[in-house]
Amino acid sequence: MNSRQIFLILLFGVGGAAHAQLRVATWNVTNYTSGRTDAFQTAIYGSFQGRQMAPDVIMGQEFRSSSAITNFVNMLNSAAGSPNDWAAAPWVNHGDTSSAFFYRTSKIDFVGQSVVNGDPRLIGRYDIKFKGYEDSASSPIMALYSTHMKSGSSSDDQSRRLYEATAVRNDANSLPSNYSFMLGGDLNIQTSTQAAYQKMVGSDSNNRGQFYDPIKSPGNWNNNANYRFLHTQDPSGAGGMDDRFDQLLVSGDLTDGKGLDYIGDAHQAYSDSTWDDPNHSYRVWGNDGSSFNGQITTTGNTMVGGDIAQALIESTGNTNPNVTGGHLPVFLDLRMQGEIGASTSFLDFGNIRLGSDASRFLDIFNSVDAGIWGVNGVAALNYTMEFSSGFFGSGDPFSDAAGGGVNNHQIWADTSHLGLLSGFLTIRDVSGLTRTIGLSANIVPVPEPASLAALGLGALALLRKKKTTA
Template sequence: MHNLKKLNLLFFLFVAFFGQLKAQDTLRVIQYNLLNYGKDVYSCDQQTNNRDDKNGYLRTLFSYYLPDIFTVNEMDGDEADVKYLLDSALNVNGRTQYAQAVFSGDYLVNMLYYNTNKLALKWQDNLFLGNTERDANFYRLYYKSPDLADGADTVFINYVVVHLKAGSEASDISTRAAETQDIMAELERMGWNGNVIFSGDCNLYNSDEQAFQNLVAPSDISYSFYDPIGQEGNWHSNSDFALYHTQSTHSVSGCASGGGMDDRFDFILVQEDLLNNTNNLSYKEGSYEAIGQDGQHFNQSLLDGSNADYPADLVTALYNNSDHLPVTMQLVVDQTATGINDIADIGVRLLGNPVSGVIKMEVQAQLPQFSYHLFSISGNAVKSGVVYPSRGTTVSIPTGKLAAGIYLLKLKIANRAPVTFKVILQ
């Protein structure tokens, strides 16, 4: 009880001093080249690169690290395959919250999947990149803040997902430069210079390449991207970057490219505001990693020797699934819930606080039906419903198996400003 009183006091002090409750949520993002998922090409077919096997490898990855945003390259140009991954790798084991973006493309397709419990897709478009038969895909997501129903602002997340031209010939390098030049021009045309993330297999060998310089040093610096880990340099076959190499997980070529771990092809780049949290979204320092990379497999297969940093079943799944490693980082969302009450002026009174098992409210006025939403302190919706009250009645909302802690109960009555109760479950 002493700790509960202390928590209650801290909550009120926080609200009293800042006038609002500032909460945070964390989003996990993964970028992954899936190596011809569902596509028969070169030495990859349903014997050497079976999509059901690949879904099993992805389920192993997701049991280790479950993303809120999952961007991928090298999907087959068939929408059925894109949907098959959603249904067979993401929405499994009781999960139903994942959705995909609208399918677009017919060769080496990019895709974005997202957690609908936290995010919604507001808009998307694609940009055809010259004669390379590749698209750059643009997505605009928004965070499902508790205040959205009241027309309040939320956090928007802008995504660019790419798969740049492969190869080390002069023509390949020139093509990559043209691709990123087109992408940056499109960002300027749309005015995207806030909360933008650039994600993809870029096939870059060093940071001096014009393609990379177009991203990090454009003519209008307000559109500049930054490497969150600050690891610029000559990445190719350079042991100094062994911890950051993402390709190749194989030493011998087949369906997968060979050569061992010696290239940093896969990136997640961010604009400056994500490094200094000026738009309620920020990169979580220290969260960037190439999953499966322990820095001890330079010019080797991912299965050569041991890997003390990751579970053996995960390492094997990553090796079998693709010649690339997935890259991940975390985003911190700042959200605001205002108007915290103990007694509402709309004719509803909270009965008892803390509560145990059931939240009870007394209806003191003649009210129409109203809706309620219960949010965790981090802003996640955990319960909602509609109440059909009559004056003098007591409304009960069972809390079920919700964990003890502070929650926000928001009531919305037609033609009235919403109110939010602070509720402590014990």
């Protein structure tokens, strides 16, 4: 086991235990209007061997009305174990398969939403920022796309999906450079070679909006046992667990190991021998790999146990095992970007004597609120310091995790010349974060000792006396 695997196990526990970092889920809830309350609450907040779904964001598909959104929020907030802080983006009618967006207000600042035209199906885009930053401008910003693409395998069906995928890719291509992004939904895509999938994950003339599979698992997913741990449909009916329709895809900056980032190794394919892959936080909730081509296993389900597995079946609303329908939720975890905190934004040395050894101290720390995200749910700062002319200190790389630690740095001013010094300290983190601290010092002459001053005054008085006598 390598060091990265050990870190991931410590971070979210073997199999994905309770978490503090950001958990994002996608779930096609199958023609939801109301009801299925007990099933949803158990599926979301039920616990088995310390594991819960317990997401912070849900991109949902197949919500039928604004009242359906209200009913789902009420269900989330009334569940046993719920933090009771759920809200939803305003309802927008996307047509026959409307998306919805749910988020926890203690962790998420909802920025706004827009609609991407996937004619005739519309795609919801939801922009968010994150709580816990001293300066809200330091928070990362992310666009999340929720989609339900055209089903079927005919050439017309695939052409429709390509149109929808192109619309998403074009919108992502136009995002500002500081945006991360993610897509979640029911893609209805049977194989990664289909044009719609390649439009999203493939290289193009503009790769700003290129998506990546964080579990690096391309292939022919349909009815293929090699992907039995990734199948999401159908947990409840005659279709059986044989398709990877529901997925989460991410922007490249979420897989580079810096700042806001996927918790997992996006360069490693998902295991084909266990659901409990230590290299990934990505999970198909309820699929322990034992139900290929059938209804998901309840008794003996090693991922979620019998109660949650049964709740997932009932959450589909399908009571007829001879009818195809239903999806499992998919989630992944993200680690928050750090924030460069400092004890002051301006370090003033004041008046210091020529040639003296003059220094001051500055505290640098990771200021993201670890109470919200957890110590391991925030990327550590790894930074260097650069000084403008007239000031100096150690510029070696430094590190600081969230959660209360402080690095105390000694900074010197060059006192070899008289006059006012002004400059800057630039702190650069490997993630690209920077912070500038103003520096100032006034180098003044060394005053004459008191004895010499007295001697000078005495000599002057004597000289005046002689002149008077003459």
